[in-house]
Amino acid sequence: MKSITQNLPKCQDCAVRKSALFGELETDHLNKARELRSHQIVIPAGEHLYHEGDESDKAFTIYSGWVSLFKNLEDGNRQILRFALPGDFLCYKMGKNKTLDHSAIALSEVTLCAFPIDRFHTVISELPELAFAISAMTELVTERCHTVLTSIASHTAEAKVAYLLLSLYLRERVLNKTEEKCVQFPITQEDIGDALGLTSIHVNRVFQSLRKQGLIECKSKCLWVPDKAKLAVVAKVSLPELERLMCK
Amino acid sequence: MKSITQNLPKCQDCAVRKSALFGELETDHLNKARELRSHQIVIPAGEHLYHEGDESDKAFTIYSGWVSLFKNLEDGNRQILRFALPGDFLCYKMGKNKTLDHSAIALSEVTLCAFPIDRFHTVISELPELAFAISAMTELVTERCHTVLTSIASHTAEAKVAYLLLSLYLRERVLNKTEEKCVQFPITQEDIGDALGLTSIHVNRVFQSLRKQGLIECKSKCLWVPDKAKLAVVAKVSLPELERLMCK
């Protein structure tokens, strides 16, 4: 883990800002908010950002890279709660209880913008816009959690996998404006199983089937969805609704 | 649906206050916050509180009764997201997007304290404590959602049912201080199935088994758990952690 405190990139130039916490703030508010940022952190793939049970004293915005948020189970398995992508705001709790209910691990090399939490609190008191912006993000995460719960509880394995792949594909597509047909996709079939409550073996079976149907192309950490509408049908979700939810 | 605007009960005497939104506010703040309340609403069992897609213009604290929050699926089924009990705060969104992502229906006769949302916003700006209190509740709901997701995704039907029954039993126990061994439990086996992604028939099989093991007694809208620790083992959850999460 490497800390960077000099020559930080400017928030107003940041590629992920529009989809991040400060996305809706006016420029003058932005300058005030930016002062909150203390440093950037670079974390190699596989390393923890924080552990379940830790007290949060920093908040992070992901600048680049993918993160997995999960709970460890008594039987040695883990339940992945969600995958966090650039622009996502992690590890901040406004309430008095600062104990974190889950762990976070870097799936690829990750760069974070870090904010000391105590400064945050005082600024929020003066800047209600920031409180509203944070709450808006929390509400979005909760809505996403509701749709994931729905997908996991009431659909087949094929629909669940299709739902997860499509969600992540849509998010990555808006973040990364390149013209390449594939987007980066740094998770394994086992990660997908841990997120959906399926074995990696069954995830593999579903992958074969989705590939045969021409719904996905996926290898070596890359994903391409030739026809999003078709995959949405298999995922049993309305594509416009999913786009709204995933791309803000 | 009946509206009450006269002789409302006082917040400082309210039986559910300590577990509700204003629970952590000081008395002087409380008086300010209480002015937000416009009226009480009584809703008969089976009637909707609001529908998915509605724009929220009021917020509610449940004063008495149980509510089911759910999404309707294309195949005619519904996914219950959670059951809301007295003290729960519903239907408020701080962010700009006021569209509700789920519906709510009364499971028993429900009395609500209603707050017009526009007044709320201005008060929050002046009273950061209220913003923190609301966020603390949202964070609690999110953590509960994480544990439900975990239970649904990675445990057996027996563990899921045990988890849900124990959660609700613990919540109802702290709300209702009576000495009766049973607590009210106004939901059907089908509701439980809709919450956990199981058929009501399989929920029934699990009920038989839990009863045979002496882990629950449940009939005519009442529930008794003779040994919470034993049920927690079946639910694959740590009882102290669940008690913290469910009883605040």
Next chain:
DNA sequence: ATAAGTTATAAACATAGATTAATTTTTGCG
């Protein structure tokens, strides 16, 4: 008190997905 609608229970059968175990392919590293 009776009828009508819900909710719970029961049993037989079908299947999606888990489990186990082995093999192949890809990735990362010295």
Next chain:
DNA sequence: CGCAAAAATTAATCTATGTTTATAACTTAT
């Protein structure tokens, strides 16, 4: 480049849960 570890793939078997169909026990309203 070549090795070791991780990830993906395949196949055989097993089991938890869904499906279907019926009936019984409650609730609620007339």
